[in-house]
Amino acid sequence: MQPYLKIPDPLHRHALTRLLLCDHPLAVEQLRRRRFSRGRIERQRRLCRFCRLAIEDEVHALFGCRTNDRLVAVREDFLDTLFRLNPALRVIFFSAPATQFVDYLVNHAETLKLFAAYVYQVFCIYDEVPMFIPST
Ligand SMILES: [Zn+2]
Incomplete structure (x- = not known):
């Protein structure tokens, strides 16, 4: 069983699962799945x-x-909490690729729940505003 499936809060667990399985509300994925009368929307236009x-x-x-101010605020809260919990994460955040940082967060019990809660908050903020659909 994947560690993230043990996250107790179902909303946070669901959000993280969606992130990891690329089944999330972000345009890069949502617009990949949609077909418009004028055809697909290429990745660089999402x-x-x-x-x-x-x-x-x-x-x-x-x-x-x-x-987005709220997005920036929840990110700053998340990173502050994270760096207080484990100061070495600041080095990883600023020096490693984001995918490696996420990989660390997901694979360590001390950061997993915190990260899942953050992903949930970010998805909620994005969900509140309609996606940008580029015109032809
Ligand atoms: Zn942006």
Whole structure:
């Protein structure tokens, strides 16, 4: 059994499972699945609904976008808590690729629940605003 399946809060467990299985509300995935009358929307055009500057993917939503104030606030809370818990994580966060950082968070019991709660919060913030659908 995957460690993340033991996360007690069902909403947090579900959010993390969606992230790990690429079954999440972000445009990079949602617009990949949709077909429009004018055809597919290519990956590079699946832009963030908040900043419309970057592809709305997992890394951008979790660690990149700085346009939405609530998103920035929950990220700062999450990282502050994380770095207080384990100061070495600051080094990983600022030096390793985001995927490696996420891999660490998911595979350590001390960070797993915290990260799942954060993913849940981020998905909720994205869910509140309609996705950006580029015109032709
Ligand atoms: Zn953005």
